[in-house]
Amino acid sequence: MGAKVTISSVAKATGRSISTVSAALNGASGVAESTRAEILQAAQRLGYAADPNAQQLRRRHSGMMGVVLTAGQAFQVRLLDAVYAAAKDLNVDVLVAATTTNHDQDAGVQALLARHCEGLVLIDPDDDSERQGRIGKRVATVVLSNDAAAPGVDSVLSRDDVGISASVDHLVLQGVRRITYIDGAGSSACVRRTRAYRQAMKDHGLDQHIQVVAGGTSEAEGARAVQQLLDGGDLPQALMCFNDHCAIGALMALVRAGKRVPQDILVMGYDGIDLAGVSALELSTIDQNATLMSRVALKLAHARSLQRRGEPVSLSETLEEFGDNIHITMKADQSVCVEVKPRMIMRSSTKFM
Numbered sequence: 401m402g403a404k405v406t407i408s409s410v411a412k413a414t415g416r417s418i419s420t421v422s423a424a425l426n427g428a429s430g431v432a433e434s435t436r437a438e439i440l441q442a443a444q445r446l447g448y449a450a451d452p453n454a455q456q457l458r459r460r461h462s463g464m465m466g467v468v469l470t471a472g473q474a475f476q477v478r479l480l481d482a483v484y485a486a487a488k489d490l491n492v493d494v495l496v497a498a499t500t501t502n503h504d505q506d507a508g509v510q511a512l513l514a515r516h517c518e519g520l521v522l523i524d525p526d527d528d529s530e531r532q533g534r535i536g537k538r539v540a541t542v543v544l545s546n547d548a549a550a551p552g553v554d555s556v557l558s559r560d561d562v563g564i565s566a567s568v569d570h571l572v573l574q575g576v577r578r579i580t581y582i583d584g585a586g587s588s589a590c591v592r593r594t595r596a597y598r599q600a601m602k603d604h605g606l607d608q609h610i611q612v613v614a615g616g617t618s619e620a621e622g623a624r625a626v627q628q629l630l631d632g633g634d635l636p637q638a639l640m641c642f643n644d645h646c647a648i649g650a651l652m653a654l655v656r657a658g659k660r661v662p663q664d665i666l667v668m669g670y671d672g673i674d675l676a677g678v679s680a681l682e683l684s685t686i687d688q689n690a691t692l693m694s695r696v697a698l699k700l701a702h703a704r705s706l707q708r709r710g711e712p713v714s715l716s717e718t719l720e721e722f723g724d725n726i727h728i729t730m731k732a733d734q735s736v737c738v739e740v741k742p743r744m745i746m747r748s749s750t751k752f753m
Contacts, residue, residue, distance in 0.1 A: 405446045466576060536552050615641065
């Protein structure tokens with residue numbers, strides 16, 4: 401007796417996503433008629449028969465995905481925009497909740513759950529393991545742009561060790577040795593990136609030049625860190641900053657102080673936000689590949705939500721389209737951590753003229 405033909409079988413045979421196949425088979429809108437016809441023909445050829453119990457269960461579900469992000473962070477907006485693009489391909493609806501000083505993460509999550517979202521993507525949430533664990537028990541949850549703090553919660557993030565190491569390598573190739581790092585203060589990725597900076601400097605034999613200055617995630621915090629260095633009277637040859645916002649603030653503070661970038665000092669950002677590329681800044685940065693990260697995160701959250709319905713969805717099949725562009729680690733608690741390799745964008749802020 402042959403193996404049971406499932407939605408995953410039809411998806412693999414047609415090269416379509418599981419959500420698209422499911423929508424086509426259930427007569428949902430948003431699927432091109434030519435695509436629907438192709439899927440229906442493949443299902444008939446393979447001998448696919450819908451499970452009536454699964455259909456009944458499906459009718460009780462919304463299929464809605466929710467996203468929680470922090471307002472005011474350009475990189476998080478890039479991630480959100482990429483989630484929307486991925487949602488179109490997956491034929492799923494997305495609801496968004498923004499966290500602000502007057503609307504915290506818990507309020508955002510509760511608002512999405514009240515709208516019956518079956519999967520959540522939390523963009524760079526805080527490291528509260530109890531909160532993440534509580535959310536993960538209620539709904540399929542993926543942490544995006546940070547490692548999950550709770551068992552059973554999946555995560556998708558960029559390889560900060562690769563990005564930071566590439567930044568140090570690039571600056572050393574420019575002939576500099578005294579490279580100072582302006583950190584992210586209390587931000588979630590601060591420890592990872594600072595550790596990667598220290599290791600990269602040691603790898604180049606530059607232990608004696610390691611210097612970490614308290615910074616943050618905003619332009620004002622980057623400017624404040626530079627002022628501290630200026631007041632000390634001994635600027636390094638290059639600055640690496642926690643993110644692009646911090647780097648832009650640092651660069652502008654240097655210009656106000658009469659320093660030339662890159663002639664007097666090199667400045668390197670991180671994240672790859674659009675503002676970094678404007679002609680007035682020309683900031684070198686590390687692009688975390690927001691498009692790929694968000695697509696992986698949404699597909700993962702959607703697949704996990706289908707699994708919770710009892711549908712036979714394979715994570716390996718769900719993620720196989722990304723090939724060597726991602727690295728998947730299965731944890732002991734059966735959650736997965738998906739790492740995406742970043743890339744460097746070199747501009748004039750780190751090139752001697």
